[in-house]
Amino acid sequence: MAEKDSRRIFYFMTLNFAFMLVQAGYGYVTDSLGLLSDSIHMFFDCLALGVGLFAAVASKWPPSERFPYGFGKIESLSGFGNGVFLMLISVEIMIEATERLADGRETKRLAELFVVSALGLAVNLIGMACFGHHGHAGHDHGGHDHGHDHGHSHENVNSHDHHGHDHDHDHTHEHDHGNQTPLLSDAPPKAVSLAGHSHGHGHSHDNENMHGIFLHVLADTMGSAAVMVSTALIYLIGWNGWDPLASCVIAILIFMSSIPLIKSSAKKLLLTVPDDVEYNLRATLAGVSDLRGVASYTVPRFWMGDENEAERVLGVMHIVATRGSDIDDVRERTRDFLVGKGVDVVLQVERDGDLSCWCGRSGDKRSPATPGF
């Protein structure tokens, strides 16, 4: 499946790039500014796709000396970067839209614009078809097939319903929600579906890289659809404000939809331990202090490792062994205990009273009983 992902990205990137070249060439020949600036935009899309492709490929690389924990985090990183990029783009679109609204600039060459955005829409729809399945966590495929039917009912709920008929861009992300704001609904339905099965898997296999790419393509699709609709409206009604208005609405939608992506990937990159894992870890730590020979522990640090898609808890801990216990034995038993709990920890076992370590142990807080009289 992993290779499938990167192949998908690659195909779509090639398509995007080819389309960009054709567009730029044709624009140059016909001296069309709209085509040329759109191909610049396409180029940046290709860059984003390239980053995503790199992340998808690199995430399979094995750990090395330079990257001791592998590249599991690179997909979160790429997703985070893509999310930030999308947010910035939407902010820029909004600024430009207000500028244009204030300027009241006239949109020229409507027919050309319409054709260009129609072509862009076609390309991006292919992309949506590619990434639509895997854009999200992948456990909510159920409603995908009948998504088309709901297009119109959602249309009315959407805030950008003034351009009556662009359910092209709606149906593709229909499959994971039934609530009011299609784009924002990423997080809540997931939470609901999580409640059904066991904890601990909600955050795994959540490919933020593909999510980011999906959002990017989605944004483009909506962009070209909006341009089509607004040019049609300008042509029909004659008010130039449609275009900035539509792009503003879409920018807001993009902005909102990238928030959950940024949040989830930021949590992963900050090495935050999820709630349920934290709960289990607390129980495990309490268990460690009950082990024979363990006087105390210092600097327990745990984080989620995600090498090769398998999530496990990694960590570091310093154990203080009681006097008279065999250090190697304490290490072995503690390690077995922790591995049994699914925690892979580097254990440094120290002797009680040995203050040489950096972990700043305050010493004999827990020494065995001195003979009382």
Place this chain on the structure above:
Amino acid sequence: MASSLPIPAPPRTPTPPTPIREEEQEMGGGLGINGISRTVRSTMALDPNSLSPMTDTFPSRFGSMGSPMSSSANTPTFNNFNNNNTMGPPPLNAGTLNPNSTSTSNPNPFNFQTQTIKETPLSTIAKSVWLLPPFSSEQRLYLLSEQEIYANYYPKNIGQRRGHRYKHSSVSAQHQIFLEPPPRAPLALPASLPVPTLREAWQSTANMDKAQRLRILWCACHALVAAYVLYSASGSLAMTALSHLIFFDAISASICVAVEIFCNFEVWKRSSIRHPFGLERAEVLAGFAMSVFLLFMSFDLISHNLKHVLESLGSHQPHHPHSHHRVSPGSIDSAAVLSIVATLISAVVLDNHKRIGKAMRFVYLDNLPGILSNPAHLLTLSCSTLMLILPLLSINIYIWLDRLLCTLTAVAMFALGTRLAMTQGLMLLMSYSGTGVSEVMQQVVREPMVVGVEEARFWQVHFGLCMANLKLRVTGDETQVGKLRERIALLVRNRLGGGYGKGSGLKWEVTVQCTIEK
């Protein structure tokens, strides 16, 4: 004095406060003549620094300085702040305020521990049993089965009896030949610390003699300068690029101030289970987002530039005619001056870009003096100086020069952004980008005691912390292994820590797991 303040227990939120286990009401065999008094030690190791030390201590080398007090004294902000705590973080001084607190971290000059002596009520029963008129066969039988009586009297004792039968005989009770393992209080779990809300963060700045609020104010001013430069650009692409750069600086400065404010809170530095390294990695993440921002702006500038070029190539009328004489030749461009001043103030007062600059050393910039060695400042300052000088020298800013400057700035921004993204992205990918790891590992392998290396992971957590986690197979006895561990820790610190003078401020946390082969 902050160093004399005790460090009380952090709240152990999720687990209910487990009471110190009551001394097992155990009764020995039938020979207990006297009442048995047993000592119960109630010690709880609740030193937060042992779970997540915030400073590097070398107790062995500095002798008595390695006490927890001295190590915590290095972070006075927490203590200061919590003296007038009105908000989020757990009150550090609760232990001293509460007379009933059982915290044993009260500084005790005599290093003995309070011992609670309990008269077990069983002893009286034992006496009464013993004082019964003896030696009738029934009584003897009664005496023999006394255990059962006690078991009935204290039903919870069932199944808890263990160990030596004669432990509580008069002999052993008085001479402590048979030692029970001390009753163990559960070890302290790392406290879970609340992440402050924005409001709490704002309130916390009130305690810092207004300095932090002034800094926030300055960041706003910096952003205003950026807006002014953008406003005064009036079509000049180079000036627009400069305003983008200043805006970037302003946001970075705000992040610097935000980091400083978050340092008021314990959750920032102290590790907990939820945030194993505190929240300090958030700064790296914010820096990464900022580098994406820089890249985005450079793309934006380039595409704008391209559009302008395309427009002028074709027969189209440019949207906004360029004012080539934005500033009359020979006069001073106030926007450029303002941007230089703002950059300098942010660099000197707020230490803008400082930690990132340290993490990412450009070799060829290292020799430049002061803040110029920081690429971000260098870029902004050189751009604004150029914008200041060009009109002064009465050089007309032609369209092509304007475009060239804009393109140059954008390319520089792109380069800087890429570099920033790489440096911080690598950190976020849990890697160590410095050199010398392989040398260290070679030296470790060369140690005669080391039989094999199972795992060696060197990585940088955030701007101030690196970790080295090694799993070794070794031979030798316990003391030798301890020495080896010390040697490796020292080796890592000396080789990778940057040594003295350079002031990289990198702390290395070395953990060596030694499997002793027999």
